[in-house]
Amino acid sequence: MNPASPIADDVYFEHFFRLLEKNTGIALDMSKEYLVSSRLVSLAKKYGHSNYVELLKYLFLNPLNSIHQECFQAMTTNETMFFRDGYPFEALKTSILPRIIDQNKISKEIYIWCAASSTGQEPYSLVMMLKENFPVLNNWNIHIKATDLSLAAIEKSRSGIYNQSEIQRGLTESQINRYFMKLPNGHFKLTDDIKKYVKFDCMNLVDDWPILPKFDLILLRNVMIYFNQNTKLNILKKMHHQLSGKGSVLMLGSSESILYEETFQVVQLDRVSYYLKK
Template sequence: MTPSDYEYLRKLLKDSSGLDLSADKQYLIESRLLPLSRKTGLSGISELVQKMKGGSASLISQVVEAMTTNETFFFRDKVPFDHFRDSIMPEILRARAGRKSIRIWCAAGSTGQEPYSLAMCLKEMSVALSGWRVEIIATDLSQEVLEKSRAGIYSQFEVQRGLPIQMLVKYFKQTGEFWQINPDIRAMVQHRQLNLLHDFSQLGVFDVIFCRNVLIYFDQDTKINIFNRLAKATESDGFLVLGAAETVVGLTDVFKPFPDRRGLYRPNGARATPAKLPAASAVAPKVAAMAGL
């Protein structure tokens, strides 16, 4: 791979998915794209780049797919789900008692473990939520992972990662070597392909937004842009949940930390700086759930 090939790929990935690779990540591109080159019958990354420059939208999409990994597991990091159960939901139950509805957005839903973990948490609160309208929307960059999420089928390895055994028995059915989450849990989650770099105002306003382990891969200006727009998508008394390595502190004042709850934020009521959306790319609108890069 030549330096010009690397720069072309860096720019393409940043423009299309927000992935901001430093100058020393050439090895990462090679490890991800050499297998794709072989799979598509090409001699290497240079030929792959030439095909992409020729306008192959399908190949561009496959490259973005290969570069955006989807590492996730049930109840990942545990703490955000403790916050959801112990801090967020008690407040939501009080504040929304009149309208009896809750809207939740998982902005990097990947293969479904996060939105389904939330759905199971809510199912455990079914008595308190009797008569409530519950809506969970899961979005992601990758259509492939969204399809896996819709199916709700996981390997033995996947269900062993973070999922309490009592929830596995209660909410899954074993089929051969795999486990499928029950239809009533799957029905609680809606799936949409979306790109955080693009306008997401059509989704409406949410009581709770989980946007974890995706912004860490964006540059500072992109993070600020997204935070400002997330603030507009969050109810004034709603909640934003970020990953352990992510924060709004030092970037924007549209959210403020929730006292003594790491990774949990609330709208600050501050006026967001108008955010200019990036130009649409040739890649289909998606949102990245990237980890382990």
């Protein structure tokens, strides 16, 4: 307990964890104190607090405002890379997309949603994969929506600018040469020919959702690991509703699963599971 404060610091932590979970779904406890300190230290400085516990105290004493939101966003883990895990993109190429293309051959339209897309590598990988393997889609309407809670991640995605180590994670030399322009500062900018396919927006999966189209394919990868069971179930039900119809597909991260299987058919392909709407 801080001697200058009549309230134990734990109260500020617990209050922050409650607010964080209610507003983002991210469930943390005192075992993650180091994470809070490392993520909030620069925001504490930015807002004139002598340390991050003082910032937590401010959050405790004040009604929800933009500083709370900034702190929530600072607690997100944005780890991602181009063609992350490899196998899911193989499954998309060899099995999932050929079926969706066949199902939609009359409308010549495909709707895809990358929910929790972080800094954009996932949806951009998808566009590269489509361009490299499905020339038949050249005269189709491809709608790719990508959303994330973090405004900073969405802004970076929209810029399409990555540093050297980011582009070297997951891309081949030939993809780097084909899809990026080197900038004078040594960073790399994606060509408009890839960028133009993806529309990025901020969206919080635990809030009420805006009106969205129905999707043929939803990627919801490596985000539900941060949520509790109830939050996962609610989001999965809403994802099911958001899929276009029988045969549309939900893909989760490699360590995530669907929890209930009455409304989805699980397909196991090599090292990947994906979920078909029944």
